[in-house]
Each structure stands twice: as structure tokens, then as C-alpha cells.
Amino acid sequence: MNSIGNIFQDFFRHSKEVKDNFYAINNYMEKKNISSSLKLKIKEYLSYYWDEERDNLAEKEHKIIGQLSESLRHSLKLEANKIVLADTPVFHNNFSKSFNEKICSLISE
Numbered sequence: 001m002n003s004i005g006n007i008f009q010d011f012f013r014h015s016k017e018v019k020d021n022f023y024a025i026n027n028y029m030e031k032k033n034i035s036s037s038l039k040l041k042i043k044e045y046l047s048y049y050w051d052e053e054r055d056n057l058a059e060k061e062h063k064i065i066g067q068l069s070e071s072l073r074h075s076l077k078l079e080a081n082k083i084v085l086a087d088t089p090v091f092h093n094n095f096s097k098s099f100n101e102k103i104c105s106l107i108s109e
Helices: 002-031 036-066 070-086 089-094 097-106
Strands: none
Touching (some): 070 097
16 A cells, blocks of 8 residues: 555656646746746646656666566566556456456556
8 A cells, every 4th residue: 555655646747747837937037027928838848848857757767677587576566556556446446456457467558
């Protein structure tokens, strides 16, 4: 359960950081009377940049996970993805634990 909490913490931390960054740049642009068209271009660029930054982190995570042994990689996927199935009654009510574990190993992010 702790790893799920960490995932949500990271997500909310990133969201807050982006929100704070937008607030800061918006505040600066308002004080400097920047035109609406330039503000929009800057906001779009920053959104793109921060999305790319987040994607690069995901790629780095994937690369590192790929360096794990097959057994560790399987265990990591199982633990990381079991919450998806646990929260879906269709899976935990209708399928065996063994089947659900196999499904967990097939889920990709």
C-alpha cells in the first residue's frame, strides 16, 4: 500500500509544482504587461516542456526496470499493478488469484 501512496504523492507533488510554476510565470507576465498572445505561447510551451520532462522520467524508469532480473521485474510489475485489479470487482470476484497475477504482469504503463 505504501508504493501506491508514493505514486499518488509523486503525482500530486508534480501537479502542485506545475501549478506553482504557472502561478509564478503568470504573476511575472501580469506585472510586466505581457501581451495575451505571448502569454499563451509561453503557457503552451511550458506545458509541452513539462510534459516532455515527465515523459523522459517515465522512459528513465522503464530503462532502469529493464535492467532488473526477470524475477525482480515480474515481482515489481505484480506489486505495482495489483491495485488496478484489486479495485476492479470484475477481476477479483470472477477470476483466480493466479489468473489476476498473470494479468498484472501483462499490464504496461
